[in-house]
Amino acid sequence: MLHKVFNFCAGPAAMPQEVMYKAQQEFRNYHGTQVSLLEMSHRSNLFDEVIKKAEANVRFLMDIPDEYGVFFIQGGASFQFAMLAMNLLPPIGKADYIDTGRWSQKAIEQAKLIGNVNVIASGKDIGYTAIPQVDELIIDPGAAYLHFTSNNTVYGTQFHEFPDYGNNVPLVCDMSSDIMSREVDVEKFAMIYAGLQKNLGPSGMSLVIMRPDMIEKSYRVLPDLLKYSTYDHYHNLYNTPNSFAVYMLSLVTDWIREQGGVGIVERINDVKSEILYEEIDRSEGFYNGFAFAPDRSRMNVCFNLPTTELDQKFVAEAAEKGMVGLAGHRSVGGIRASIYNAMPLKGVSRLIDFMTDFKKKNS
Ligand code: PMP
Numbered sequence: 001m002l003h004k005v006f007n008f009c010a011g012p013a014a015m016p017q018e019v020m021y022k023a024q025q026e027f028r029n030y031h032g033t034q035v036s037l038l039e040m041s042h043r044s045n046l047f048d049e050v051i052k053k054a055e056a057n058v059r060f061l062m063d064i065p066d067e068y069g070v071f072f073i074q075g076g077a078s079f080q081f082a083m084l085a086m087n088l089l090p091p092i093g094k095a096d097y098i099d100t101g102r103w104s105q106k107a108i109e110q111a112k113l114i115g116n117v118n119v120i121a122s123g124k125d126i127g128y129t130a131i132p133q134v135d136e137l138i139i140d141p142g143a144a145y146l147h148f149t150s151n152n153t154v155y156g157t158q159f160h161e162f163p164d165y166g167n168n169v170p171l172v173c174d175m176s177s178d179i180m181s182r183e184v185d186v187e188k189f190a191m192i193y194a195g196l197q198k199n200l201g202p203s204g205m206s207l208v209i210m211r212p213d214m215i216e217k218s219y220r221v222l223p224d225l226l227k228y229s230t231y232d233h234y235h236n237l238y239n240t241p242n243s244f245a246v247y248m249l250s251l252v253t254d255w256i257r258e259q260g261g262v263g264i265v266e267r268i269n270d271v272k273s274e275i276l277y278e279e280i281d282r283s284e285g286f287y288n289g290f291a292f293a294p295d296r297s298r299m300n301v302c303f304n305l306p307t308t309e310l311d312q313k314f315v316a317e318a319a320e321k322g323m324v325g326l327a328g329h330r331s332v333g334g335i336r337a338s339i340y341n342a343m344p345l346k347g348v349s350r351l352i353d354f355m356t357d358f359k360k361k362n363s
Contacts, residue, residue, distance in 0.1 A: 005323070008336075011176075013325075013342070015201070015248075018258075023247075033046070038243065038244055042243050051237070051246050054250035057257060061262050062186055071228060071231035072246055073208055074241070077194060077206055081106055082114065086220060088170075089116075091115060094116035094142075097119050097147045098119075100122075100123050100131060101128035102128075102155075103174060104148065107147055108147075120139065128155045130294075141168040145169065145170040145190060146172065150173050150178050151181075151299050155300075156300040156336065157292070158295060160295070164188065174194070175194045176193075176195045177198045177199075177300065178298070178299050179192070179194040179207065180200065181262075181341055183266055193206050193207065196245060198340050199252075199342075202248050215228045215229055269298050273296070273299075276348055276352060280303050286305065288304045289302070300336055303334060313362070314335060317354075322350070325338070
């Protein structure tokens with residue numbers, strides 16, 4: 001498939017070209033019906049096939065135990081920041097959070113509106129350049145759950161090993177920016193959630209994976225749509241779901257299966273990130289990686305050039321050469337190359353060639 005432009009945007013992010021092509025082909029005439037899937041009842045047989053396939057693909061690709069719930073919930077990951085606390089944080093009691101930057105902070109802020117939150121570790125003092133160490137001594141076995149963000153989209157840091165405190169503390173993880181980019185043992189988690197718009201589809205919908213004992217844990221009287229149990233009882237069809245997002249999720253997960261599954265995609269992600277970090281490290285300080293090397297993200301590669309003028313020049317010239325979306329998050333600046341599953345190795349190679357050339361001309 002031809003790539004005229006490689007899109008390094010952090011999210012909404014590049015989708016696999018094959019998926020975009022298929023969606024385009026089917027857009028106005030879904031499976032010979034002369035009707036778009038967007039115009040079809042969510043109770044129709046054709047949509048039923050789509051939503052069942054999306055769920056089956058997610059379960060297969062992540063090897064999710066049968067008893068876990070798989071939910072498609074409208075609103076992005078930020079909506080989950082509040083919803084999970086409403087459901088899982090008891091009025092008396094508390095939840096532990098690890099603060100690794102902007103998104104975990106937002107999760108903390110929202111949970112604080114609902115109940116008691118204890119921040120057990122934070123990377124704030126070091127500008128979120130590394131994943132903070134958790135002192136196991138302060139883990140409270142009575143905490144309702146421990147929340148963390150597996151990949152920090154803004155700073156390009158990532159947990160390469162997940163916190164593991166046995167079954168005492170249920171682990172709740174925001175995997176928005178690295179879901180299905182690597183194999184994870186779902187059974188270690190009480191809840192995993194992710195906005196779709198990096199590795200799985202369009203924005204505005206979250207995938208939620210939940211251990212059965214957590215699903216019914218509603219500590220408050222909540223409207224039906226705010227309870228996980230509703231999504232469970234109605235198999236994600238209590239009301240009209242975001243049918244287009246579910247459809248795109250089914251296509252993207254088909255594509256991951258065609259690639260050979262998450263394990264294969266993970267190996268490609270390893271190569272892409274390794275060669276990019278090698279280029280940074282080879283540059284003798286012209287490109288400065290933001291993250292502490294052992295915590296570097298395989299999804300968001302963040303670095304700076306010697307001056308902000310050079311950062312801007314880099315972004316502008318890269319765009320002229322067909323590489324877009326490289327500006328760092330507005331709170332950090334610099335460059336951020338987001339290389340999610342859909343970014344082909346070819347795109348990373350083109351970026352590396354450009355970096356080599358740009359350094360030669362500007363240092
Ligand atoms: N968590 C992480 C790790 C993110 O990267 C983002 C978005 N970039 C969010 C949560 C928020 O997602 P949304 O905009 O879908 O609410």
